[in-house]
Amino acid sequence: MKRIERYALGFFKAREKLGVREWAEKSVVLSERITEQAGPYSIRLYPYVREVLEAVSDPEVQRVSLCWGSQTSKTTTFYVMLGYTIDQRPRPILWVFPNEQLVRVFSSDRWLPFCRESEVISRHLPRYSEGQVDTDLITLKKQEFDSCTMNLVGAGSSANIRSFPISILVLDEIDVIDEQTRRECLDRVKGRTDYKIFQSSTPVNEHGGIWQEFNEGDKRRFFVTCPNCEAKITFRWKNDEGDLNVTWDEGANLEGGNYELSVVQETARYICENCSGEITDSDKLKMVQAGEWIAGNPNAAKGTRSYHLNSLYSPMITFGRMAVEYLNAKETVDGLRAFTLGWLAEPYKPDQGLVDPAEFKALEVESNERGDILGDYRIISVDVQRTYFVWIVRGFDKEGTSYLIDNGISQVFEDFEAIIDRYEVHKGIIDTGYRTQEIYENIFSNPTFWVGAKGWDKMPTPYRLTRLDPYSVMKKQARKGGGQINLLHVNKQVWQEELLKARSGQKLNWHLYDSVDAEYVRQMLSTNLVERVNAKGKTVTEWLVTGRDDHFWDCETYALAVSSAFGLGGAVIQKVEKKPNRAPTPSQTEESIW
Incomplete structure (x- = not known):
């Protein structure tokens, strides 16, 4: 009581x-x-x-x-x-x-x-x-x-x-x-x-x-006034071009990419993105005192506020300390991730080949028209859907440089005979995830040209080549004297990461024809490797498809794999054992994505 x-x-x-x-x-x-x-x-x-x-x-x-x-x-x-x-x-x-x-x-x-x-x-x-x-x-x-x-x-x-x-x-x-x-x-x-x-x-x-x-929410950011140009600005670690907004005396830069950290900490200052004027720590304190929150999303639900603030605004953290923390952190992936999350209050986006459409189209070669026959070897790569086929033809030089020649959709398998003749194609790879028995029999019609593809989430090697009798799948036993087809088991993780590098321009030898097809661009930008937190609170990476389709992405993945497996342009990533006369049985370390 x-x-x-x-x-x-x-x-x-x-x-x-x-x-x-x-x-x-x-x-x-x-x-x-x-x-x-x-x-x-x-x-x-x-x-x-x-x-x-x-x-x-x-x-x-x-x-x-x-x-x-x-x-x-x-x-x-x-x-x-x-x-x-x-x-x-x-x-x-x-x-x-x-x-x-x-x-x-x-x-x-x-x-x-x-x-x-x-x-x-x-x-x-x-x-x-x-x-x-x-x-x-x-x-x-x-x-x-x-x-x-x-x-x-x-x-x-x-x-x-x-x-x-x-x-x-x-x-x-x-x-x-x-x-x-x-x-x-x-x-x-x-x-x-x-x-x-x-x-x-x-x-x-x-x-x-x-x-x-x-x-x-309404995306509020804290704006301050630059003491040099009096423009309203926000403190950002990097500008739109990816350059640091915090700089320091050149004397702190040593040979071999090292730094005199004490000089960095003593001389660091912020550079205004509007006027390039220098802002000191004492300037920052005065600027923050007179700052204001400004909302950036007028379409937010009523009564919903959201605030973003990085550690550059903290009165306890100088520009110099922030710079030293960054220089120490950027030496490791874990360090850079911790700096991005904790100090910048931003999601960590590892450089996994993420590009915008304009950057991707920069891979076009102006002199290459759609349909031009290029490269010493040409590969057709086909992704199979329930009622149609998606395909690309890519040419490879002996040195490994490759060129997208053409891409499209076909309704029936018989269409590929004309495409192969038109572009003088040397090797074909085709997905066997859908309509498996039908595709096996199509491969069997020209077994020296066609290779079947099967993608795996997990494999101990980049690829594995096996042979099988396409008719034993239904009959449970091989026919006496029966022929066999090649099946390429593809480590999707390895080859999709290679394709990310190519898509971002890192490989410098992967090209598109001029004015490339818009649907091809959309599908090629739909797949990315992102980080998320799982139900156990652990950070994991996973492939995320943001668009409805990614069929051209799969075609390009298989094209890279088969070019390496058969030595058609470029170096082989890893020599793998060829295992004949065995049907493709997943091992304990292989997990099919289909």
Whole structure:
């Protein structure tokens, strides 16, 4: 009964109505375990948090997403927002973390100390008669303040969040929270008119999570005024051409691509993208003080705000420190990935041959017309669909340079005889994933010319060549004296990565005919190797097809594989064993993609 009385007294207690920033600077004191800037809370060094703080009390804002870099005061901002809720506008709160272990560590080491050490929050802690905090009501995972209740849960199971009433939902590091669980959390506020959703994370990948939330929100970025040209700019690590916006004295550049890091740190400055003027760290502090958030997506849902902020804005991080961190990080893939995610607050996009249509069309050779017979050897590569065939013809020089000669769609297999004659084709490869028996028999009609292709997700070698009797597939046994066909098992991972390099221009020897077919371009740009976070929170790479079709992509993949396997132009990636007289039986290390 006494607990109920204390809760009632706390709930109906008269409160001085203050704005969030005003309340925080008047009431909150931070200890060293919370922040390096211990003492009374102030936004003086972090003026960009003002608008985010006020969203807590703004009735027009329901959803806030923070895609912020390291040391930008993101976590402290959450402390203040929730502290204001407990003291000024009490409502049930649910704070969701990626797992239970993080809940326990964060609650015991950071959140509960903040509650005890901040007098304005401490007075809402229920206590025994002798003044000690009531540990039955204040635990690591649940705090029953005299004004409201907060639950902290791990997202390992969606069952953890189903029973909690929610008006304030905080989702921390959403990119490593199972997406289904996150959606169920968001569903908990359905039907409420007075609610807030706060989400934050490092943007692990661009297909979902915080990066998607940012792009679907109103896409606010923090603009500052250049002291040289007075243009409104944002701090970006690289410009549109891919050059660094932070530079340093040339004396720091040593032979062999090394750097005198102490000189880098002392002399680094930012270069304005508008006027090329230099901006120092002292300039930055003044610029940030006068900066403002500007929304970039007028089509966002009402009440949905999203904020992006990289670590260049942090008052605790100089341009020099940022440059040194980058130079150290870029030596390894893991280092560069960590820098991109944590410091730039951007998804890491490894150089996997991603290009835009204009860059891809730069591979066209102006003097090569569609249909010109080029190369010392020519290959036709065919992708089989249920009712038609997609094909390309590519020519290869002995040195390995190749040229797209023609591409198209045919309705029947018999059409290829004319195409082969027209372009003087030397070898053909055809997909056997669809209409398998029919294709086997078509190959058998010209077994020295045609090779069957079968793609695998996993193989120990780039390719493997086998032979089989096409009629034994149905009869379960080879015919006496029967002929056989060649079947090329293709490691799709290896050859698609080779094709990514060719598509991006890295190989310098892979070309297209002039004014290349638009549908070919669309399909060739539809396949990419991307990173995502799986259900276990691990980052994995996978092939993503963004368009409806990628048949020309498959044709080009097979063309590269068969040219290497049969030595028709270019070096063979790896010599493989030819295994005759065996039907293609997948091994334990091979996994078919069809």
